Amino acid sequence: MKRLLSLFLCICLVLTLAACEEKALDPEEANRLVIWHDKEDAVIQALQTYLEKAVPDLQIQFEKKTSLTDSLKLVGNDPSAAPDLFLFAHDKIGVFAEMGILAPVEPLLEEGALDNYLPMTVEAATYKDTLYQLPLYFETLLFMYNRRYMQDEEVPATTDALLTYMEANTGRGRYGFVEQHSTAYYSAAWIHGFGGSIIDESGVPFPDAQAVKDALSYHAKFVALMPGETEYNTVNTLFLEGKADATIGGPWMVPSAREAEIDLGIAPMPVVDATGKALAPYSGVQGVHVLQFAAQQKTEAVKKLLSALTAPDIGIELALASGCAPANGVCYDDNRVAEDEMVQAMRSTAEIAIPMPNIPEMDVMWTVVGNLLTDVNLSGKDIETSFDAALAQAEDLIAAMK
Numbered sequence: 001m002k003r004l005l006s007l008f009l010c011i012c013l014v015l016t017l018a019a020c021e022e023k024a025l026d027p028e029e030a031n032r033l034v035i036w037h038d039k040e041d042a043v044i045q046a047l048q049t050y051l052e053k054a055v056p057d058l059q060i061q062f063e064k065k066t067s068l069t070d071s072l073k074l075v076g077n078d079p080s081a082a083p084d085l086f087l088f089a090h091d092k093i094g095v096f097a098e099m100g101i102l103a104p105v106e107p108l109l110e111e112g113a114l115d116n117y118l119p120m121t122v123e124a125a126t127y128k129d130t131l132y133q134l135p136l137y138f139e140t141l142l143f144m145y146n147r148r149y150m151q152d153e154e155v156p157a158t159t160d161a162l163l164t165y166m167e168a169n170t171g172r173g174r175y176g177f178v179e180q181h182s183t184a185y186y187s188a189a190w191i192h193g194f195g196g197s198i199i200d201e202s203g204v205p206f207p208d209a210q211a212v213k214d215a216l217s218y219h220a221k222f223v224a225l226m227p228g229e230t231e232y233n234t235v236n237t238l239f240l241e242g243k244a245d246a247t248i249g250g251p252w253m254v255p256s257a258r259e260a261e262i263d264l265g266i267a268p269m270p271v272v273d274a275t276g277k278a279l280a281p282y283s284g285v286q287g288v289h290v291l292q293f294a295a296q297q298k299t300e301a302v303k304k305l306l307s308a309l310t311a312p313d314i315g316i317e318l319a320l321a322s323g324c325a326p327a328n329g330v331c332y333d334d335n336r337v338a339e340d341e342m343v344q345a346m347r348s349t350a351e352i353a354i355p356m357p358n359i360p361e362m363d364v365m366w367t368v369v370g371n372l373l374t375d376v377n378l379s380g381k382d383i384e385t386s387f388d389a390a391l392a393q394a395e396d397l398i399a400a401m402k
Contacts, residue, residue: 025297025298028059030297030298030300030301031057031058031059031298031301032058032059032060032061032301033058033059033060033061033084033085033294033298033301033302033305034061034063034083034084034085035060035061035062035063035083035084035085035086035087035288036063036064036065036068036071036072036083036085036086036087036088037062037063037064037065037068037086037087037088038064038065038066038068038087038088039064039087039286040322042321042322043318043321043322043324044062044064045321046314046317046318046320046321046322047062047087047314047318048060048062049317050308050313050314050317051305051308054308054311054313054314055304055305055308057304058301058304058305060305063083068086068088069088069092069095072086072096072101073099076099076101077100077101077291077292077293079293079297082101082291082293083291084290084291084293084294084298084302085288085289085290085291085294085302085305086288086289086291087136087286087287087288087289088286088287088289089284089285089286089356090124090125090133090135090284090285090286090287090355090356090358091284091356091357091358091362092358093125093127093132093133093289093358094127094358094359094360094362095360095363096132096289097127097128097130097132098360100292101291101292102132102289102290102291102292103132103290103291103292103294103295103296104130104131104132105125105131105132105133105134105288105289105290105306106130106131108290108295108299108302108303108306109134109303109306109307109310110307110310113306113307113310114131114310116312116328116329116330117135117327117328117329118138118327118328118329118347118350120138120283120285120350120351120353120355121135121138121285121287121327121350121355122135123355124138124283124285124355124356124358125285125287127358127359132289133285133287133288133289134287134288134289134306134309134310135285135286135287135327136286136287136288136309136314136315136318136324136326136327137285137286137287137315137318137319137324137325137326137327138283138284138285138286138324138325138327138346138350139250139251139252139283139284139286139324139325139346140250140281140282140283140284140325140346140349140350140353141186141189141248141249141250141281141282141349142248142249142250142251142266142342142345142346142349143155143246143247143248143266143267143268143269143270144239144246144247144248144249144253144254144257144264144265144266144267145245145246145247145264145265145266145267146239146242146244146245146246146262146263146264146265147263147264147265148242148262148263149169149242149245150165150245150246150265152265155246155265155267156270157268157270157271158270158271158272158273159193159218159222159270159271159272159273159279160273161270162176162177162222162270163221163222163225165177165245166222166225167225169245170225173243174243174244174245175225175226175227175238175243175244175245176225176244176245176246177222177225177226177244177245177246177247178226178227178235178238178239178244178246178247179226179235179247179248179249180230180231180232180235181219181222181223181226181230181373181377182223182230182370182373182374182377182378183230183370183373184198184365184366184369184370184373185282185366186248186281187215187219187369187373188281188282188354188369189248189269189279189280189281189282190215190218190219190272190279191211191212191215192277192279192280192281192354193215193271193272193275193277193278193279193280194211194212194214194215194218194272194274194275194277195208195211195275195277196208196210196211196212196214196215197211197354198212198357198362198365198369199357199359199361199362199365199394201357201359203359203361203398205361205365205368205391205394205395205398206387206390206391206394209387209391212387213383213384213387214274216372216373216376216383216387217383218272218274219377220376220377220383223377228378230377230378235247235249236249236253236256239253239257239262240256240257240260240262241260242262248269248279248281251323251325251342251346254323254342255323266341266342266345267345268345268348268349269281269349269352278352280352280353280354281349281353281354282353282354282355282356283349283350283353283354283355283356284356285327285355286324287327288305288306288309290302290306310328312326312328312330312331312334315327315328315330315331316331316334316336316337319331319334319336319337319340319343320336320337323340323342323343324343325343325346325347325350326343332344332347360401361398361401364394364397364398364401365394368390368393368394368397369390371390371393372386372387372389372390375389375390
């Protein structure tokens with residue numbers, strides 16, 4: 001009787017353990033990868049064409065999401081609704097990592113796979129010392145000018161020289177230089193040029209308060225010579241219609257400028273005379289993120305995909321297809337990439353660019369800094385008072401997140 005009872009208990013235990021194990025995926029499902037994205041058609045077409053040849057045994061399905069962040073927050077780690085991977089900018093890594101939906105990428109890569117990557121891109125993809133993104137390409141703001149009005153020899157090397165040029169070439173509906181001066185993304189370059197920052201990696205807002213106030217005070221001289229309207233469409237239209245000699249804008253402006261038959265020049269960012277530091281814009285690194293379920297249940301397929309994406313070939317294809325600046329430094333040795341002025345300019349800017357903070361606390365800082373810039377630049381309020389109010393608001397909002 002005891003022997004029968006023992007046998008019965010053993011059978012029950014085996015059945016219980018078997019029931020607890022996750023059902024293994026069939027081979028077809030294990031090789032099928034769904035990738036969410038929010039990218040333009042040229043980028044996805046280049047990726048699809050490349051991957052069909054590089055990993056023909058994988059079934060890769062790209063799905064576009066207009067609000068990818070919200071969609072990911074909604075599905076979380078639910079394998080029945082979530083994708084296996086997603087292609088997105090690096091600045092939300094902290095949010096998704098804290099949600100627990102991201103898998104570390106480094107264990108899924110071959111040893112030395114990132115040796116040739118630009119350091120800035122790897123830094124951007126890292127959160128709390130863990131790599132959560134495989135960088136593919138990046139974007140930075142660029143100093144662009146219309147050669148019809150600003151000659152190559154007139155391009156200002158310093159911000160004081162830029163101010164002098166603006167004073168001599170602004171008036172009667174024309175501007176020497178325009179930018180989206182009262183948005184956080186653009187003004188960050190001026191703050192960095194004074195050695196300040198919007199937030200540090202530990203979530204402390206405005207860690208060097210004086211540097212931020214100095215930047216605001218100095219930048220106000222330039223704002224006074226620009227239109228009060230800071231919308232993208234206003235700045236873009238002024239430059240494209242030849243009513244502004246120069247601007248700081250993203251690579252997304254270049255196709256429109258060329259279509260408008262502007263003789264476009266791209267130059268290094270001016271250096272702040274007072275600090276010796278160049279205006280250092282934020283960079284946005286676009287790359288592939290892996291969800292936990294896919295890393296655990298489709299490990300081999302994910303490894304194959306990531307291995308294919310670390311090859312220089314795809315970076316070159318993306319540069320040629322859409323003017324993307326590859327994360328892999330080897331891509332810039334290709335003659336076709338080397339001849340692209342815009343891509344090479346972003347490569348140079350990568351040496352000074354600051355990756356957008358990827359910590360969750362940065363979410364509130366976009367609004368805080370936007371309000372601060374509106375107060376100072378558009379409403380003419382006192383810098384000290386406005387800054388103190390912004391700092392207090394930032395501290396309260398960040399504390400509420402804890």
